[in-house]
Amino acid sequence: MPLLRIEGVAKSFGNFRAVDKLSLDIRAGEFFALLGPSGCGKTTLLRMLAGFETPDEGRILLGGNDIAQVLPHERPVNMMFQNYALFPHLSVRDNIAFGLRRAGMARKDIATRVAEMVALVKLEGLEKRKPDQLSGGQRQRVALARSLARRPQVLLLDEPLAALDKKLRESTQGELMELQRRLGTTFVIVTHDQEEAMTMAGRIGVMDAGRLVQVATPRNLYEAPASRWIAEFVGDINLFNGQVAARDHGRLTVSTTEAGTLAVSELWPPVTKVAVSVAIRPEKVKLSRRAPASDEGASRAINRLEGVVTDVNYLGGVTSYRVKLESGAVVRASMANTARLDVDAYLAGQRVVAWFTADDCLVLEQ
Amino acid sequence: MSARRIFARPARLAAIAPYLWMVLFFLVPFGFVLKISLSQTAIAQPPYTPVFDFTEGRAALAAAFAQLSFDNFHLLISDNLYILSYLRSLVVAVTSTLILLLIGYPIAYGMARLPQRWQAVAMMLVIVPFWTSFLIRIYAWINILQHDGLLNQMLLALHIVSAPVVWLSTDSAMYLGIVYSYLPFMILPLYATLSKLDASLLEAAGDLGASPRQAFWLVTFPLSLPGVGAGALLCFIPIVGEFVIPDLLAGSSSLMIGQTLWLEFFTNKDWPVASAAAVALLLLLVPPLVLYDRLQRRQLEAGR
Numbered sequence: 209m210p211l212l213r214i215e216g217v218a219k220s221f222g223n224f225r226a227v228d229k230l231s232l233d234i235r236a237g238e239f240f241a242l243l244g245p246s247g248c249g250k251t252t253l254l255r256m257l258a259g260f261e262t263p264d265e266g267r268i269l270l271g272g273n274d275i276a277q278v279l280p281h282e283r284p285v286n287m288m289f290q291n292y293a294l295f296p297h298l299s300v301r302d303n304i305a306f307g308l309r310r311a312g313m314a315r316k317d318i319a320t321r322v323a324e325m326v327a328l329v330k331l332e333g334l335e336k337r338k339p340d341q342l343s344g345g346q347r348q349r350v351a352l353a354r355s356l357a358r359r360p361q362v363l364l365l366d367e368p369l370a371a372l373d374k375k376l377r378e379s380t381q382g383e384l385m386e387l388q389r390r391l392g393t394t395f396v397i398v399t400h401d402q403e404e405a406m407t408m409a410g411r412i413g414v415m416d417a418g419r420l421v422q423v424a425t426p427r428n429l430y431e432a433p434a435s436r437w438i439a440e441f442v443g444d445i446n447l448f449n450g451q452v453a454a455r456d457h458g459r460l461t462v463s464t465t466e467a468g469t470l471a472v473s474e475l476w477p478p479v480t481k482v483a484v485s486v487a488i489r490p491e492k493v494k495l496s497r498r499a500p501a502s503d504e505g506a507s508r509a510i511n512r513l514e515g516v517v518t519d520v521n522y523l524g525g526v527t528s529y530r531v532k533l534e535s536g537a538v539v540r541a542s543m544a545n546t547a548r549l550d551v552d553a554y555l556a557g558q559r560v561v562a563w564f565t566a567d568d569c570l571v572l573e574q
Numbered sequence: 575m576s577a578r579r580i581f582a583r584p585a586r587l588a589a590i591a592p593y594l595w596m597v598l599f600f601l602v603p604f605g606f607v608l609k610i611s612l613s614q615t616a617i618a619q620p621p622y623t624p625v626f627d628f629t630e631g632r633a634a635l636a637a638a639f640a641q642l643s644f645d646n647f648h649l650l651i652s653d654n655l656y657i658l659s660y661l662r663s664l665v666v667a668v669t670s671t672l673i674l675l676l677i678g679y680p681i682a683y684g685m686a687r688l689p690q691r692w693q694a695v696a697m698m699l700v701i702v703p704f705w706t707s708f709l710i711r712i713y714a715w716i717n718i719l720q721h722d723g724l725l726n727q728m729l730l731a732l733h734i735v736s737a738p739v740v741w742l743s744t745d746s747a748m749y750l751g752i753v754y755s756y757l758p759f760m761i762l763p764l765y766a767t768l769s770k771l772d773a774s775l776l777e778a779a780g781d782l783g784a785s786p787r788q789a790f791w792l793v794t795f796p797l798s799l800p801g802v803g804a805g806a807l808l809c810f811i812p813i814v815g816e817f818v819i820p821d822l823l824a825g826s827s828s829l830m831i832g833q834t835l836w837l838e839f840f841t842n843k844d845w846p847v848a849s850a851a852a853v854a855l856l857l858l859l860v861p862p863l864v865l866y867d868r869l870q871r872r873q874l875e876a877g878r
Binding site for chain 2: 258259260279280286287289293295296297306307310311354355358
């Protein structure tokens with residue numbers, strides 16, 4: 209039995225179906241991310257877990273008990289709000305102690321627990337400050353400490369890092385993961401930032417239009433997206449539409465209008481439709497001046513596309529190229545800058561061969 | 575020439591305008607009142623001495639100055655008519671402000687929780703009475719409260735009372751009039767504070783185990799205190815000096831300071847004593863005015 213089981217939960221606002229018959233299991237101690245574009249229903253789902261919204265149908269089981277109708281202040285679940293929602297009239301200490309006082313904890317125990325939480329989020333010395341005397345990063349820590357103080361079974365985090373700048377966000381991601389490992393609390397985070405979700409979460413649930421479209425580890429989500437929409441939503445990808453021309457021992461031959469005939473390894477479950485898209489991530493496309501010899505045999509069939517480099521974007525760690533094929537289609541390739549001197553660089557206007565193996569391609573139904 | 579230079583001059587002139595207004599319409603008249611309060615009553619036109627005559631040279635001016643006295647202020651302390659009036663004014667103002675808070679807070683709270691478009695409607699309903707003259711509305715209350723007025727007719731018709739009740743010329747009628755007239759001044763600042771309250775704070779309180787009632791007392795109420803302060807002072811200060819409502823609705827047994835002032839000025843024709851009473855009233859009102867100003871400033875800073 210998972211710690212949290214969401215069963216056929218639906219919620220509408222007027223005619224808008226925010227969450228549509230969604231089911232999901234979250235295990236104890238897991239760091240789970242709900243990822244999706246804005247308006248996909250992820251925040252509504254989180255608010256139903258917190259108790260701020262009541263599902264129209266379905267059940268939410270926490271440790272086997274249905275909490276769908278339980279009021280927020282009676283749930284063993286806490287939430288960290290996107291805008292932090294710190295009480296402006298209370299000090300850092302009183303903000304953290306707020307939930308403990310409501311739980312009727314003894315005064316002495318409250319002091320101990322607050323000190324423990326303050327140390328946990330490294331806010332020592334700031335206990336007497338009011339929220340408006342803190343920086344954005346410090347406020348974020350107070351919010352985290354306050355939501356963890358009651359030792360909830362599940363901590364819900366609504367875009368917890370959205371208000372921080374990039375550098376701070378990256379270091380805070382690490383701290384959140386470390387904290388989650390140390391406490392063993394189940395974290396459910398809502399984010400629209402796929403990098404954030406992939407960095408922190410053990411599993412990611414991708415939502416679109418109120419439905420869960422894929423639940424997978426970050427690696428599987430990226431390397432084996434369940435649909436064309438997910439492939440495009442998570443990371444960059446080149447897509448070529450075509451028809452399955454032949455099928456032979458797990459190898460498909462797809463004829464495309466833009467990139468000619470491509471060899472693709474078939475994944476499980478096999479595609480059933482004839483109209484498909486061949487997808488290849490930019491970092492799996494290699495560039496070379498001449499076509500590589502295909503001496504590696506049939507097991508690693510190589511697709512070669514000839515074209516002209518049109519754009520070169522140097523990004524520090526990687527350089528991304530756009531290669532225009534004779535059909536007019538554009539292939540994006542990104543190559544790691546592993547050497548300081550640009551021995552591997554290609555220039556705009558140069559004729560190149562963009563190549564990739566059949567195993568690196570994905571075939572997705574259109 | 576920089577843009578700053580171009581705008582500097584008119585901006586500075588505009589900044590002077592309120593001070594100019596204060597000097598012309600407050601400080602200069604107050605100087606007159608202060609001067610009269612230090613004079614003696616006389617059967618003359620105007621009814622006090624000394625009168626400064628700027629045509630008779632410096633010696634005469636000095637003589638006039640020498641005649642100024644604090645007798646009138648002494649009278650204010652020695653005759654308990656004045657002290658009683660001040661006390662009554664304070665009691666009436668404090669009581670009315672408390673009643674206004676008790677009635678105004680729930681109304682403002684309810685308004686702030688209405689859906690957005692209904693809030694505008696509710697706001698209109700609060701403001702609409704201002705479209706009718708204040709005096710006419712008080713006279714309307716006289717009509718309702720008098721011996722054969724609407725209220726008594728209704729009570730008799732419903733057999734709640736067997737004989738007409740005396741409503742008019744009582745303290746209850748006065749409080750009714752004051753609360754009715756000042757309610758918008760209490761509701762509007764309260765509503766302004768309450769409607770700005772971040773709804774996620776209440777959700778956070780609930781999430782942390784506070785029942786809706788606890789969330790109100792631990793979060794909403796403390797955060798609305800600036801509005802409570804502003805509303806209370808906005809009502810308290812003018813009620814202390816209120817003249818029309820007690821004069822029309824209250825009995826004549828005890829007077830508020832505004833009424834005493836009026837009597838001294840127009841019935842007794844004792845301008846110096848009336849002026850002294852006015853000056854004393856102003857001095858009494860300075861501390862709450864300063865407090866109001868400070869609260870307002872703090873609220874502005876908090877809103878930033």
